Amino acid sequence: MRLSQFHLNTVKEVPADAEIVSHQLMLRAGMLRKLAAGIYTWTPLGLRVLRKVEAIVREEMNRAGAIELLMPSIQPRELWEETGRWQKFGGQLLKIRDRKDQEYCYGPTHEEVITDFARNELKSYRQLPINFFQIQTKFRDEIRPRFGVMRAREFLMKDAYSFHLTPECLAREYQNMYDAYTRIFTRLGLRFRAVQADTGAIGGSASHEFSVLADSGEDAIAFSSASGYAANVEMAEALAPGARAAPAEALQRVATPTQKTCAEVAALLGVDLARTVKSIALVSESGFVLALLRGDHLLNEIKLAKLPGLAEFRLANEAEIVEHLGSEPGFIGPREPRKAITLVADRSVAAMADFVIGANAVGYHLRGVNWGRDLPEPDHVADIRNVQAGDAAADGSGALQIARGIEVGHVFQLGQKYAAAMGAQVLDAQGKAQTPFMGCYGIGVSRIVAAAIEQNHDAAGIRWPRAMAPWQVAICVINPKSVAAVDQAAAALYAELQGCGIEVVLDDRGLRSGAMFADIELIGIPQRVVISERGLATGQLEYRRRDAADSEMLNKEQLMTRIRADSP
Amino acid sequence: MRLSQFHLNTVKEVPADAEIVSHQLMLRAGMLRKLAAGIYTWTPLGLRVLRKVEAIVREEMNRAGAIELLMPSIQPRELWEETGRWQKFGGQLLKIRDRKDQEYCYGPTHEEVITDFARNELKSYRQLPINFFQIQTKFRDEIRPRFGVMRAREFLMKDAYSFHLTPECLAREYQNMYDAYTRIFTRLGLRFRAVQADTGAIGGSASHEFSVLADSGEDAIAFSSASGYAANVEMAEALAPGARAAPAEALQRVATPTQKTCAEVAALLGVDLARTVKSIALVSESGFVLALLRGDHLLNEIKLAKLPGLAEFRLANEAEIVEHLGSEPGFIGPREPRKAITLVADRSVAAMADFVIGANAVGYHLRGVNWGRDLPEPDHVADIRNVQAGDAAADGSGALQIARGIEVGHVFQLGQKYAAAMGAQVLDAQGKAQTPFMGCYGIGVSRIVAAAIEQNHDAAGIRWPRAMAPWQVAICVINPKSVAAVDQAAAALYAELQGCGIEVVLDDRGLRSGAMFADIELIGIPQRVVISERGLATGQLEYRRRDAADSEMLNKEQLMTRIRADSP
Structure with missing residues (x-):
């Protein structure tokens, strides 16, 4: 992509109503524009990142054997009455009346719709287990939308719902999704933890939240480095202390x-x-x-x-x-x-x-x-206290550490709740009607973009993990249009990198170098090459990784080797 | 994909409320399930086709230099008041109140939102021309939703909006989009016509509809084979007849x-x-x-x-x-x-x-x-009559023919209407504020799926153009699990076709051959290979194209050559 033919619109000022760094940087980088409270347009730059996340989520869901479908955003009230959630869901449910005065909501989640689909489509144990997923726009009428896409009202979500004849089968798929989520966040290049979210009625570890670690995170996570143990501070058990000592002092x-x-x-x-x-x-x-x-x-x-x-x-x-x-x-x-x-x-x-x-x-x-x-x-x-750093982990693996995190995924064993409420049944091998067990598995696709920035930024702007970067390499051209050799060299490198399948953006907007470099750093491109008349004279190209302190002068061959090694 | 691990759910009966063949076949093939009036879930099979269309639309829009973004589905009333369309749009506008009693609509189109985006983002002639597009879910509260996704309330649309300093520049982009649309429908493998929709105030050919030809189409199209001339019958001019003859008979x-x-x-x-x-x-x-x-x-x-x-x-x-x-x-x-x-x-x-x-x-x-x-x-x-077959075409190219069509795309020169109403302005090279000229360009992505079926079906079911087929080749296994050699041969062919990058589905569900063949024909897979014990004994494989009258016996090498030649 040549930036002269793209729409990049960075902003110098920190927007007044952006409270957290990801929101500020997304607005400054021009990834996002507010349309209304909690409702945003993803600009071409923002959408490039969003689609990268979406693609990795889709690939790993497919790899895990889940099957994609697409459910509507508008859902009829009747289904929500069947589960009692038309009332119970609360004010986040955006309720709508159509021209015929029928009531609907803009789906904040799809348990009702998928269970309705399942009761019509799934009749036999032979069709189970099955896991349906979609990547789709949802709406939650947050009372106080803020933090940009971190807590937007309209947002993009991956939601998946699995159906099983037995709790054991559900537990296997739960683990399969847990593993898929681990691959997703690993591939995205994020530091994260799978946090035990509840040890509730269904038993075992029925729910895990996947949290991206970031100092600004809303959730405090207690974890043990010695084991995989991690839990929200609110949920983590503080182990019982030793026995009470005998009194030694007088009152x-x-x-x-x-x-x-x-x-x-x-x-x-x-x-x-x-x-x-x-x-x-x-x-x-x-x-x-x-x-x-x-x-x-x-x-x-x-x-x-x-x-x-x-x-x-x-x-x-x-x-x-x-x-x-x-x-x-x-x-x-x-x-x-x-x-x-x-x-x-x-x-x-x-x-x-x-x-x-x-x-x-x-x-x-x-x-x-x-x-x-x-x-x-x-x-x-x-146990009525929060655990704190240094406490013994509940799994006996040693001392807890505390980190802050942003919840970006959630896996949950729903059990038979929705299937029973809505009368979904399948025939087992003996021909007997059974209520299936369900799991649900969500990922906040748009939220991940903000969480990644919270975790990866510096004073100059965003530092994308390479899997999420809008482009891998930026070629910055000093004085384009004035020196033909510079333009030619830039165009040749651009073509060569594209030929290698590397996503490259050519900054041919003709900005002065300071403004150009600031933009490229702000929008977080992982690698930068500067092409200038002076550099060309020496046969050297200036290369800098976004996370490196300084740039280096490389010849063409060295440059290509470096870029290839550093691109996904 | 192995069908045993997919979710295919075909239905024998023609659903009672499906009036047109595409709706009937989409329900029978299990591509679609109704959630509410005009609101459908795309099943895994349906979504595969929808995504093929979406991908081709996206590729050609990118190739034409348009830039993708993503606008919200929920739009604030204030913007629609600025253009007067909050009232004028009529009952199709689904109006919504949020928990704070603010009014919104579910976007049926995005002229207001993109013009608001443009007035905030586009300040200089240097940023023009530019063409933004999105592929996004829309809602129109049809008073009588019917015909499945042909006239659904919630649907998937590609909409694009371009901005220009001059009408001439707009006209060039209009032609660019016209050409892109021509490539899109050509690549989709559809017979279509670009129909002159209006010769309105803006002059020239300010609006074209792209219609997929199908006997069941709602629109009657008059066209001349001798030239590119095509117009909706409602719009086509009936040429003036010759001079009046003198009276010869008495009253x-x-x-x-x-x-x-x-x-x-x-x-x-x-x-x-x-x-x-x-x-x-x-x-x-x-x-x-x-x-x-x-x-x-x-x-x-x-x-x-x-x-x-x-x-x-x-x-x-x-x-x-x-x-x-x-x-x-x-x-x-x-x-x-x-x-x-x-x-x-x-x-x-x-x-x-x-x-x-x-x-x-x-x-x-x-x-x-x-x-x-x-x-x-x-x-x-x-001229107050419809043209009819045999009339002279308005461009003088000869006799008109009449065909029926389904509108799936629309390109339109909006001029300054929205930009002027909403005060969008850019500075020209002289530093003078100018109201930009706009074009808009829509494609009904979900509607194309139905239109393709209206055009391509027979008594047995759908006959997908290969660019839209969920898979190119189906391998039908007779008696899987009972004869190991059959299973092995099927798995080997499956792997070999996948290795060639050909999308193949393996029907290993163990149905009897009649039911299996009926399913594969109903869902419209362009090529079918049958693997049976008897065939293996002769070293021959039974191959049939969906549009061929009979199957042929081919050896492995012939088969691979045929499949490669017939796949996109």
């Missing part, structure tokens, strides 16, 4: 006139933060609750909400705190509340001895506190 | 007791139908109108509506006819109306002498009628 009331946080109290008293306990006051359907966590731990609300009577809770306000504990926040604790409360202790807290708590009196804490002796045993002992 | 009242139509009257009187004149009674904004046509001609309502005072008209009812002409329908004519009427004569009628008309008296006609002598000259003389 002591200490003045902490201005020290309200565990860190301040620990500093004042000269004790380890891990010897302090913070009390988080909550109000739930079962009344006033104190959740107790080690001073260096964070509450995990998802884990807490799984305890009886705590499905719904909120932070207590100051009046409620004073009413139940007799103290202002900052000095509260589980000992001698003014009114009956529920005590929920994290497992680490339940195993502590000689610890520090608030005294329920302004300006005071208690130290040398021990369960049983100074306090009643807690009402609930449970 | 005569003749009894036609039961003869009401021109054909009946002509038969009774023994005159040529072309000597009779039919009177069509209409009511328009300018009152009661008689449109006069030769007995063998058909009224062209589009042409008629272009006359002054006739933009809106309807057929007169019997009471109005009696009131103005004093006679019941069947015997009416332009002579001596009871009340003042407007006479509109087709040019052929105005050139007639000694003709036959109704006498405005039940049971009577007049013969030997002549303009001037027996009748006042008509108020309007114009």
